[in-house]
Amino acid sequence: MWGGRFAAGPASVMREINASIPFDKRLWKQDIAGSKAHVAMLAKQGIVAQADADAISAGLDTIAAEYEANGVPVDLDLEDIHMVTESRLAELIGPAAGRLHTARSRNDQVATDFRLWVRDAIDEVEAGLAGLQAMLLARAEEHADQVMPGFTHLQSAQPVTLGHHLMAYHEMVRRDRSRFADARERLNECPLGAAALAGTGFPIDRHATAAALGFAKPTDNSLDSVSDRDFALDYLMAATQCSLHLSRLAEEFIIWASQPFGFVKLPDAYSTGSSIMPQKRNPDAAELVRGHAGRIMGCMNALCVTMKGLPLAYSKDMQDDKPPVFEAHDLLGLSIAAMTGMIETVTFRTDRMRGLAESGFATATDLADWLVREGNIPFREAHHITGRAVAAADEAGVQLADLPIDTLKAIDARIDDRIYAVLTVDASVASRKSHGGTAPDQVRARIAEARMNAKGQTK
Numbered sequence: 113m114w115g116g117r118f119a120a121g122p123a124s125v126m127r128e129i130n131a132s133i134p135f136d137k138r139l140w141k142q143d144i145a146g147s148k149a150h151v152a153m154l155a156k157q158g159i160v161a162q163a164d165a166d167a168i169s170a171g172l173d174t175i176a177a178e179y180e181a182n183g184v185p186v187d188l189d190l191e192d193i194h195m196v197t198e199s200r201l202a203e204l205i206g207p208a209a210g211r212l213h214t215a216r217s218r219n220d221q222v223a224t225d226f227r228l229w230v231r232d233a234i235d236e237v238e239a240g241l242a243g244l245q246a247m248l249l250a251r252a253e254e255h256a257d258q259v260m261p262g263f264t265h266l267q268s269a270q271p272v273t274l275g276h277h278l279m280a281y282h283e284m285v286r287r288d289r290s291r292f293a294d295a296r297e298r299l300n301e302c303p304l305g306a307a308a309l310a311g312t313g314f315p316i317d318r319h320a321t322a323a324a325l326g327f328a329k330p331t332d333n334s335l336d337s338v339s340d341r342d343f344a345l346d347y348l349m350a351a352t353q354c355s356l357h358l359s360r361l362a363e364e365f366i367i368w369a370s371q372p373f374g375f376v377k378l379p380d381a382y383s384t385g386s387s388i389m390p391q392k393r394n395p396d397a398a399e400l401v402r403g404h405a406g407r408i409m410g411c412m413n414a415l416c417v418t419m420k421g422l423p424l425a426y427s428k429d430m431q432d433d434k435p436p437v438f439e440a441h442d443l444l445g446l447s448i449a450a451m452t453g454m455i456e457t458v459t460f461r462t463d464r465m466r467g468l469a470e471s472g473f474a475t476a477t478d479l480a481d482w483l484v485r486e487g488n489i490p491f492r493e494a495h496h497i498t499g500r501a502v503a504a505a506d507e508a509g510v511q512l513a514d515l516p517i518d519t520l521k522a523i524d525a526r527i528d529d530r531i532y533a534v535l536t537v538d539a540s541v542a543s544r545k546s547h548g549g550t551a552p553d554q555v556r557a558r559i560a561e562a563r564m565n566a567k568g569q570t571k
Contacts (some may be wrong), residue, residue: 128168131347132192132431137184138177138438139193142228144176146221146304149324153317156560159215164208171204194218215314216307219338219426223303228325234296239436240448241289245282247455249559252278256555259412259537260465261474268472271537274460275429276550279558291350302327306337309425329449339425344437351440358447359405362398365454369395374464379457397450411436469537473502473512478534487526
């Protein structure tokens with residue numbers, strides 16, 4: 113490729129460090145799509161003869177079939193997917209293959225290919241997250257009435273429903289989907305035609321190639337077109353936040369599956385045994401999802417550090433833009449699939465959840481709220497009274513609902529028998545009817561809204 117400028121070929125080390133074909137071969141579908149759109153435009157604009165364009169397009173179809181059947185051959189001398197394809201095209205159709213690169217640089221070519229790949233990756237993630245949401249909705253509806261402890265500081269705080277807890281993750285995934293959608297919209301501009309950095313003197317039609325490749329429009333600045341990797345960073349940042357949410361859910365499954373909790377029984381398909389302890393059921397899939405979040409975050413940091421100090425326009429550093437995105441995408445896809453499968457097949461031990469919810473004085477806030485509503489007591493005073501009641505129950509070794517009314521009246525005379533109606537966990541969750549609260553009716557309302565929104569998204 114460089115024979116006109118360089119007398120000798122590259123040294124072996126240079127050959128090794130310079131080649132990106134071992135990883136950028138993943139771009140072959142996008143590269144061929146971009147090349148076909150480009151050559152079709154060249155022919156329409158009269159820059160390349162129609163016969164040459166037809167031969168190039170047919171040759172590219174042949175190469176695509178070869179790649180599909182046998183994979184992309186790795187030849188370090190050819191550096192990257194673009195040169196591998198161009199070299200094979202020359203073997204198939206002869207010198208006419210060289211016309212494909214008219215009015216195009218590898219700089220705008222790779223920027224286009226990479227945008228196309230990331231766009232496809234976002235669509236894959238979107239489909240996976242939609243499936244995860246659907247599974248969360250199904251299990252939340254199944255357990256809309258089932259009481260469990262809600263935690264702060266990992267201490268039992270107030271009773272909630274399992275359906276409400278699962279819907280919290282549905283909200284996280286909803287935001288994740290919105291971030292990926294925003295990233296997709298921003299990236300959907302076509303760099304093809306920016307050439308090396310300054311545009312081209314050929315009378316090309318950038319709007320035509322943009323439309324052919326499904327972009328909303330061509331990019332507006334040639335320098336930015338070839339040097340921008342914001343779209344890759346957007347993807348990685350959205351992937352990082354999504355992986356953090358998946359990691360939080362995985363962490364809860366890990367905790368819940370432990371013997372002290374016993375809230376869930378993980379399915380065999382997402383568990384492993386021990387090499388020495390035959391009784392063990394280890395939550396390995398969940399632990400790997402938790403671990404993958406760290407690797408995905410590392411991928412984001414890697415590309416941030418690569419891009420942070422690069423002057424305009426293209427630098428070879430940017431060849432390192434693709435491995436972190438590829439790695440993050442693979443890890444995220446596995447994580448989404450694993451968590452979706454676990455949610456679908458996990459057995460929730462609602463008896464254990466309810467038992468813990470009924471312990472630890474989780475309805476103390478309900479006592480304080482009752483004092484405010486029925487006794488017209490300022491909340492801070494009600495908080496103090498409730499604290500004394502909790503201390504009394506703790507000393508007696510009983511739950512708040514089991515304290516005798518005489519004991520409660522001795523703490524504050526304004527308490528009467530009506531208090532027992534709010535001290536059960538069922539009464540507690542049923543009372544939380546504010547929008548977004550844990551009352552089963554509210555949970556079902558949010559599930560219904562989510563399903564309506566999902567139907568709207570698929571239309």
